[in-house]
Amino acid sequence: MKERLAELVSESCDGELTPADVLAATVPLAYLGVTSLAQMRLIDAIEREYGVEVDLSGDVTFLDSVDGLASWVEAARSAA
Secondary structure (H helix, E strand, O other): OHHHHHHHHHHHOOOOOOHHHHHHOOOOHHHHOOOHHHHHHHHHHHHHHHOOOOOOOOOOHHHHOHHHHHHHHHHHHHHO
């Protein structure tokens, strides 16, 4: 799942980051150049790909890393 999420991050920022860059990140993705627009694209892609809904009024710090994204998606899918 992490590999696919890294691909989605890369696609969301128009290839500015490679999936390998995303997976190797040791800082929040925003520090690597993932903009708010790219985050919105990523959220849309995650919702379509995994059939979940991201609540933007809640805590969205899971968007900071692939590990956070993977944990959030797994939890959201098991809660559905």
